Amino acid sequence: MRKLSLFFVLFLTLVIQSCSFSSKNNKAQTENPVQVDTLEIKYAKGFSIRDFGDYKLVDVQDPSGENQLKYHYALVPRGSNPKLPSDYIKIETPVNKLICMTSLQISNFYKLNAEDRIVGITSTRFLFNPQINEQLKEGKTKKIGIEGEFDAELVMALNPDLVLVSPFKRGGYESIRNLDIPLVSFLGYKEVSPLGQAEWIKFTAALLGKEELANKEFDEIEKKYLALKAQVKDLENRPTVLSGELHSGNWYVVGGESYLAQLFRDAGAQYFMKNNNESGGYYVDFETVYSQGANADFWRIVNSHNGDYDYEVLEKTDARYTDFKAFKDKKVVYCNLRDVPFYEQTPVEPEVVLADLIKIFYPSELPNHKPVYYDLLTPTDK
Numbered sequence: 001m002r003k004l005s006l007f008f009v010l011f012l013t014l015v016i017q018s019c020s021f022s023s024k025n026n027k028a029q030t031e032n033p034v035q036v037d038t039l040e041i042k043y044a045k046g047f048s049i050r051d052f053g054d055y056k057l058v059d060v061q062d063p064s065g066e067n068q069l070k071y072h073y074a075l076v077p078r079g080s081n082p083k084l085p086s087d088y089i090k091i092e093t094p095v096n097k098l099i100c101m102t103s104l105q106i107s108n109f110y111k112l113n114a115e116d117r118i119v120g121i122t123s124t125r126f127l128f129n130p131q132i133n134e135q136l137k138e139g140k141t142k143k144i145g146i147e148g149e150f151d152a153e154l155v156m157a158l159n160p161d162l163v164l165v166s167p168f169k170r171g172g173y174e175s176i177r178n179l180d181i182p183l184v185s186f187l188g189y190k191e192v193s194p195l196g197q198a199e200w201i202k203f204t205a206a207l208l209g210k211e212e213l214a215n216k217e218f219d220e221i222e223k224k225y226l227a228l229k230a231q232v233k234d235l236e237n238r239p240t241v242l243s244g245e246l247h248s249g250n251w252y253v254v255g256g257e258s259y260l261a262q263l264f265r266d267a268g269a270q271y272f273m274k275n276n277n278e279s280g281g282y283y284v285d286f287e288t289v290y291s292q293g294a295n296a297d298f299w300r301i302v303n304s305h306n307g308d309y310d311y312e313v314l315e316k317t318d319a320r321y322t323d324f325k326a327f328k329d330k331k332v333v334y335c336n337l338r339d340v341p342f343y344e345q346t347p348v349e350p351e352v353v354l355a356d357l358i359k360i361f362y363p364s365e366l367p368n369h370k371p372v373y374y375d376l377l378t379p380t381d382k
Contacts, residue, residue, distance in 0.1 A: 038050050038051070039051065039202065039206075039211075041199060041202065042195070042199065042222075043191075043193055043195040043196040043198075043199050044063065044188070044191055044196045044197075044199040044200060044202075044203075045061075045063040045191065045192070045196060046060060046061055046062065046063035046187040046188065046190060046191060046196075046200070047059065047060045047061075047187075047200070047203050049202070049203075049206055054076075054077070054080060054082045055074055055075060055076045055077070055080075055082050055084065056074070056075040056206060057072070057073075057074055057075075057085070057088060058072070058073040058074075058075060058203070058206065059071070059072055060072075060073070060185050060187060060203075061187075062168070062187060062190055063187060063190045063191045063192060063196065064190045064191075064192055064279040064280060065279070066168075066190075066279070066280055067168055069167070071089075071167075071184075071185045072085075072087055072088040072089065073088060073089050073090075073091050073182075073184060074088035074089065074090050074091065075091050075093045075206055075207065076090055076091065076092055076093065077092075077093060078092045078093060078094070079092075089182050089184075090182075091161070091162060091182055091184070091207065092161065093206070093207060093208075093209055094207070094208050094209030094210075095117065095161045095162060095207045095208055096117060096161060097117060097119045097158065097159065097160045097161050098117055098118065098119065098120075098160045098161055098162050098163065098164060098207075099118070099119065099120035099121070099144060099155065099158065099160045099162075099163040099164065100118050100120070100121050100122075100164050101121075101122050101147075101163070101164055101165050101166055101186075102122070102166055102186075102189070102343070103126075103127070103341075103343040103344045104188060104189045104343055104347050105164050105186050105188075105204075106118065106121070106129065106132070106344055107343070107344055107345055107346070107347040107348045107349075108188075108200060108201050108203075108204035108205075108347070108348060109204065110129060110344065110345060110348065111201055111217055111348040112201065112204065112205060112208060112210050112213055112214060112217070113213075114204075114208050114210065115129060115131040115132050115135070116131070116135070116140075117208060118132060118135070118141055119140070119141055119142065119158045119160055120141065120142050120143075120144045120154075120155065120158050120160060120163075121141060121142075121143060121144070122143070122144060122145065122146055122147065122150075123143070123146060124136065124143060126304065126337050126338060126341075126343075126344075127344070128340075128341035128344055128345075129341070129344060142154060142158060144158075148174075148175075149175070150173070150175045150176050152175045152176055152179060155176050155179060155181070156179055156181075160181060161181075161182070162181065162182040162183070162184045162207070163176065163181055163182070163183050163184065164184055164186045165183045165184065165185055165186065166185070166186060166187070166189065167183075167185045167187075168187075168190070184207075186200070186203070186204075187200075188200030188203070188347060189347075191259060192257060192258060192259050192262060192279045193259065193262050194225065194259065194262065194263050194266065194350035194353070194354070195221070195222060195225060195350060197259065197347050197350065198218065198221050198222075198225075198347060198348050198349075198350050199218060200347070201214045201217060201218055201348055202214050202215070202218060217348075221348065221349075221350065221351055224351035225266075225350055225351040225354055228266075228351060228354050228355055228358060229266045229267075229354065231358070231365060232267065232268030232358055232361075232362060232365060233268070235268050235362060235365075238268055238269055238270050239268075239269045239270070239296075239297035239298055239361055240269065240270045240271075240272055240293075240295070240296040240297050240298070241264050241269050241270065241271055241272060241296055241297070241298045241299070241300055241333070242272045242289070242293035242296035242298070242299040242300070242324065242326060243260060243271070243272070243299070243300040243301075244289070244300075244301070245301055245303070245317070245321075246286060246317075246318055249285075249286075250283040250284070250285065251283065251284055251285070251286060251288075251289045252281055252282075252283055253273055253281065253282065253283075253284055253289065254273070254278070254279075254280065254281040255273060255276045255277065255278025255279055255280060255281070255282075256271060256273050256274045256275055256276035256277060256278065257276075257277055257278060257279040258278070258279050258280070258281070259279075261273070261274065263350070263353065263354065263357070264357070266354055267354055267357035267358050267361055268358060268361055268362060269297075269298070269357070269361050272292050272293040272296045273292065286320065290320075290323070290324075293324070294323060294324055294325060295325045296324070296325060296326055297325065297326060297329070297331060298326050298331045298332075298333050298360070298361065299324060299326035299327065299331065299332045299333065300332075300333045300334075300374075301314075301332060301333070301334050301335070301377075302334075302335045302337065302342065303336065303337065304336065304337040304338050305336055305338070306338065309334065309336060309377070310377060310378060310379075311327065311330065311332070311377065311379060314327065314332065314377075315327075330376070330377070330379045331376065332376065332377040333357070333360055333374050333375070333376060333377070334374070334375065334376070334377040335373050335374050335375075340372070340373050342373055346373060349372075352372050352373065353372075353373055353374070355369050355372075356369070356371050356372055356373050356374040356375070357374060359371060360374060360375070360376055
């Protein structure tokens with residue numbers, strides 16, 4: 001009897017331990033579900049996507065590292081209700097209706113043939129996209145106001161699935177923050193490489209359910225961009241490029257680790273602030289720019305001048321501009337935002353922008369390329 005009792009106690013102990021282990025294991029699996037797949041992101045530093053089968057977890061952060069805030073979204077197929085981590089905002093997919101806050105965001109929808117998903121935008125200034133312009137005329141897309149002055153009632157009436165926001169931009173989202181509509185942070189504009197910015201098309205595609213198309217489009221962008229970059233990689237006598245102009249007495253520049261600096265490097269040129277290790281932008285005085293950029297071979301200018309823009313206009317803006325080597329040599333690289341959909345398309349067409357610059361810096365390398373966004377400013381007859 002004593003042996004039988006001892007055997008029973010040992011058996012009961014093993015059963016309890018086994019049940020306890022099983023319970024803990026099941027709990028661990030519930031809290032930390034097995035990861036099925038991680039989407040390959042080659043260049044973008046601002047987001048990652050993990051696929052757990054019945055939902056995806058998307059983590060967003062500032063690609064430049066200037067801000068430490070992070071944003072978490074759980075993409076869930078419409079109608080399903082899986083158990084999600086508590087710190088993730090639930091987004092039902094595919095997203096059918098949304099609001100874009102910037103032209104940079106619109107570029108992704110243009111590339112994915114998904115302009116019809118956009119029911120609200122902020123500004124129509126320099127809006128080129130023919131479909132969205134038609135949607136505005138028909139009332140299928142509405143203007144919701146400007147940053148800090150959004151029409152909350154209109155936003156509610158549009159009933160979007162989400163609003164794409166740029167959380168670090170000036171203005172504010174206080175008027176729509178409490179509308180029970182997810183605000184999804186889109187930080188592609190802060191990527192420090194052209195391919196990194198273009199890769200945000202995969203982020204947008206995950207929301208829209210267009211991943212296959214996004215991968216196909218990005219692969220083509222990457223292939224063309226890398227081929228162009230390789231074409232000028234070993235060229236000697238690389239030109240130096242100045243960028244920007246004076247506004248209210250100050251000159252806005254971006255650092256040597258910025259998106260623009262990387263674009264110039266890939267085009268076979270050197271940015272005049274190449275020794276600066278900043279990735280963001282800041283204002284400096286004329287003297288600082290002159291000391292570092294007066295002898296630059298080229299000068300890039302992007303503005304929205306109303307009317308013809310030429311060297312005479314540039315000289316009248318500030319007579320000191322005539323002292324720059326690029327002005328004297330008539331090598332100003334120009335883009336007028338009134339004439340081309342620069343912000344509306346270039347985020348997903350970095351290979352076209354790169355080709356424009358290579359054509360300007362090394363004309364013989366791309367003799368048949370026709371400028372799309374950038375071209376040399378036409379000299380005035382004097």
